[in-house]
Amino acid sequence: MASKQMALLLKNKFFVIITLLCFVVLLSQCSNKDKNLSKETTQKDTATCSSKKINPNGDSELALLMRKMLQSSASLKEMIKQGKLPDKFPEEFLKIHTAKPTDSETKKASFDGFAANYLDNLNTLYHSPKEELTQNYNAVINSCVSCHSEHCPGPIKAIKKLTITK
């Protein structure tokens, strides 16, 4: 009789331990998710050039143009992955040469060279045969990265994500 009770008690303990273990596993998964989330948000925060969070003069003309370029690249990527040719050349991106940056010192002497290289690659992409779309698109993204490595390293990680890998 006593040994039967012992067995029952052990069985109960066993279940309690299993239940506890399940909770521990669940909890650790939740906290992992939180960590990933905060990583994403910090990446978003560093997607601008300067560490200054709020620009007192509002977003610069160049920063706004860049955001459009980022969005446009993301939709180009999706189109090209489906083998589609992009629409008309985005004339507004020609303004990259004259658009005013947040800080007047941001545009160094090499800026216009990088900008011309980017526009050249973009032009090639918009006139490229279907089988060269991916390659020409990636060349555009590389020209974003080249300029950014000298002028504005913050968003490089986000820009590199736009590369089409196969």
Ligand code: HEC
């Ligand atoms: C010729 C140099 C140059 C090229 C090419 C270039 N960028 Fe930029 N980018 C800059 C500079 C400089 C800034 C900072 C603008 C400012 O703070 O006023 C910037 C800012 C940005 C920002 C941050 C905007 C914000 O919200 O503050 C993003 C995102 C960005 N660029 C994406 C891109 C993408 C995508 C491409 C290519 C399609 C690209 N850039 C090509 C120089 C360049």
